[in-house]
Amino acid sequence: MSVPQPEDGTPILELRGVDKSFGAIQVLHGVDLKVYPGKVTALVGDNGAGKSTLIKSIAGIHPIDGGQILFDGKPVDISGPRDSAALGIEVVYQDLALADNLDVVQNMFLGRERKRGILLDEASMEQAARDTLAKLSVRTLKSVRQLVSSLSGGQRQTVAIAKAVLWESKVVILDEPTAALGVAQTRQVLDLVRRLADTGHAVVFISHNMVDVFEVADRVAALYLGRVAADVPISTVDRPQVIELITAGRSGDLGIAPAVAEGVI
Amino acid sequence: MTGSTTVQQGGNAPAGFENDRSEDSVAGVVRGYVNKIKGGDLGALPAVLGIVALTIFFFALRPETFLKPINIANLLVQAAPITLLAMGLVFILLLGDIDLSAGVVSGVCAAVMAQLLAEQGAPWYVAVLGAIVAGALIGLFTGILVGLVGIPSFVVTLALFLGFQGVTLWIIGQGGTVSVRDPVVRALTNDFMPVGLGWALAVAVIVLYAALQLNRWRVQKARGLARAPLAIVAARIAVIAVVVIGVTAILSVDRALSAAIELKGIPYAVPLVILLLLVLTFVLGRTSFGRHVYAVGGNAEAARRAGINVTRIRVLVFVISSSMAAISGIVAAARLSSVTAASGGGNTLLYAVGAAVIGGTSLFGGRGRVRDAVLGGLVVAIIANGLGLLGVEAYLNFIITGGVLLLAASVDALARRRAAATGH
Structure with missing residues (x-):
């Protein structure tokens, strides 16, 4: 294990003291998080720790109550999904949200079709979709004109991720992309996640699977009952420590101060 | 890409989608259609x-x-x-x-x-x-x-x-x-339309359909996109032409029941x-x-x-x-x-x-x-x-x-x- 190093470069996305409540229930307590370009940040935490709320806040689905979101070092106001999309933040949800009756190209361009006059520009869309998939070295799709209903789970995940890449997004948030996949398909998706970071994207990777996290992530951020227990390079922690952070909110010197950890129910 | 060989059961698609860039064969189109029918898409x-x-x-x-x-x-x-x-x-x-x-x-x-x-x-x-x-x-x-x-x-x-x-x-x-x-x-x-106008319309429909189909094929070929072979495109045009000409011909015959009046046209x-x-x-x-x-x-x-x-x-x-x-x-x-x-x-x-x-x-x-x-x-x-x-x-x-x-x-x-x- 190497000595913690100062992070190179500025974070593309930074959260400072973000609070979020639903009615009387406060779900996020002063969340600080840094997401770097070219790096995979694993976001881990037990069920109900606030992972989903956190990404939905970033995506603008649940606008934040307090704190600050900085994009590229500048404070931004994200009050709807369009705001986050305009900044270049794409979220790939667990249920993927693809239309089964449309083909790969049609899904990748859904809602943002290229047109010539009032006509859809199919040729240019097909080319762009294929270029994007080729750039990500996707070798598992037979044709970009296949209907999505004929794709396997891993292929669907690939299409959903490629869709996010197509829009030159700077931050790609993946919500448990390997949760429903078999061994071989998980392999495909993890390779894709790595390539995503290698092509300069900032990737937030939500997962319950420690093997996946340690394989693909550069940094790990652990949420415990709505608080960030740790946001550190993955080389500074080992698996038992991360599991401790997830289940108890602290591990050794890392994590939430004991008083606070015990204070939260 | 460790393990990438094991994940290609879906078909050996080469990098860069060569399959997608080439023209399909007639047999390939027929096979694709049969598969579609078997798969429940009866069209x-x-x-x-x-x-x-x-x-x-x-x-x-x-x-x-x-x-x-x-x-x-x-x-x-x-x-x-x-x-x-x-x-x-x-x-x-x-x-x-x-x-x-x-x-x-x-x-x-x-x-x-x-x-x-x-x-x-x-x-x-x-x-x-x-x-x-x-x-x-x-x-x-x-x-x-x-x-x-x-x-x-x-x-x-x-x-x-x-x-x-x-x-x-x-x-x-x-x-x-x-x-x-x-x-x-x-x-x-x-x-009913005058017979001459009916034929003019029939020809116009066929020409328009053929032009649209051929133009689409041409653009796909020029851009190197997936496309049906020209034979299939031509067959589609031929089917439409036969149906349109057939119906027009039938409707251009005088169909009046009595010889005294004339009843023809679309x-x-x-x-x-x-x-x-x-x-x-x-x-x-x-x-x-x-x-x-x-x-x-x-x-x-x-x-x-x-x-x-x-x-x-x-x-x-x-x-x-x-x-x-x-x-x-x-x-x-x-x-x-x-x-x-x-x-x-x-x-x-x-x-x-x-x-x-x-x-x-x-x-x-x-x-x-x-x-x-x-x-x-x-x-x-x-x-x-x-x-x-x-x-x-x-x-x-x-x-x-x-x-x-x-x-x-x-x-x-x-x-x-x-x-x-x-x-x-």
Whole structure:
């Protein structure tokens, strides 16, 4: 294990003291998080720790109550999904949200079709979709004109991720992309996640699977009952420590101060 | 890429999608089509087989009348209002919704037109426009109830089914019947294009279709995209050409029963159907609106997250459908030369839904094309026409037509299950 190093470069996305409540229930307590370009940040935490709320806040689905979101070092106001999309933040949800009756190209361009006059520009869309998939070295799709209903789970995940890449997004948030996949398909998706970071994207990777996290992530951020227990390079922690952070909110010197950890129910 | 060799069971797709850039072979296209059928996506196949089988059946039973030019002209005119109504319903069904009031809406709009002609003495174009505007407004109303208020379309249109019958009754008044005497409106179904014009139109349709298909192929080739082989494109053009020329030839023969009068040419309703087929196919296949209709029908949540205004799409679809119902009502009124309190009631809606479903449009949303309405409309019209020639009793007519709709819906449901099982 190497000595913690100062992070190179500025974070593309930074959260400072973000609070979020639903009615009387406060779900996020002063969340600080840094997401770097070219790096995979694993976001881990037990069920109900606030992972989903956190990404939905970033995506603008649940606008934040307090704190600050900085994009590229500048404070931004994200009050709807369009705001986050305009900044270049794409979220790939667990249920993927693809239309089964449309083909790969049609899904990748859904809602943002290229047109010539009032006509859809199919040729240019097909080319762009294929270029994007080729750039990500996707070798598992037979044709970009296949209907999505004929794709396997891993292929669907690939299409959903490629869709996010197509829009030159700077931050790609993946919500448990390997949760429903078999061994071989998980392999495909993890390779894709790595390539995503290698092509300069900032990737937030939500997962319950420690093997996946340690394989693909550069940094790990652990949420415990709505608080960030740790946001550190993955080389500074080992698996038992991360599991401790997830289940108890602290591990050794890392994590939430004991008083606070015990204070939260 | 460790393990990448193990994950390519789906087919050995080379990097860069070489498969996708090349021209498919004829055998490949045929294989692809067979796989599609096996996978449960039957497309136009049931309707085409139905047309062939029913034609043979009725020709065998009524050889002296069924395939006579006069009956074929009659059949096409009979099919026109069913097809026009079904074209609008295809949009509704694509969303996975239903419009049970479409039939009676066609009656209301026809009554509006008839009264504008009879009571107000309006010129035909004002009356026709009035009917279509009435249809569009009704569609807006229905669409707002379904899309904005959020009432299931089944309930909204069931209520309107009842309500609009009352509206028709109210518009028509005490007489119970308003006759349509305007020569232009009546010409839709009772007058025929000059033979020369008919042939010119036939050639224009074939040339237009061929030009569109060949141009698309040329662009795909130039850009190096996936495309069908030229032989298949040519075959498609040939099929269309044969059908168009055949129908035109049959309708260009003098079909009058007495030698004293001359009766030949294409009924004006036919080019009307073709025109709307082209326009609506264009809207559904080539515009982003059409793409979004498919997306909402396939996965409304995905469409919403992709930034598509689902409510707007739903409202617009109801406007299109009800406007098509108005046009259908106008043609039906022209055919009967009158509008009655029962116009658009009875089996009008059943025929149209049946036409769309028989043609291959799914009741579950997301799958369907405008041409389904034309093919299915022909099937329904052949059944209605043939049973009429056989002189079967009314009770049997109802049972058979209902049975055909059930059969089509079963095929749709089974195809959907098969598609889910085989992953197509």
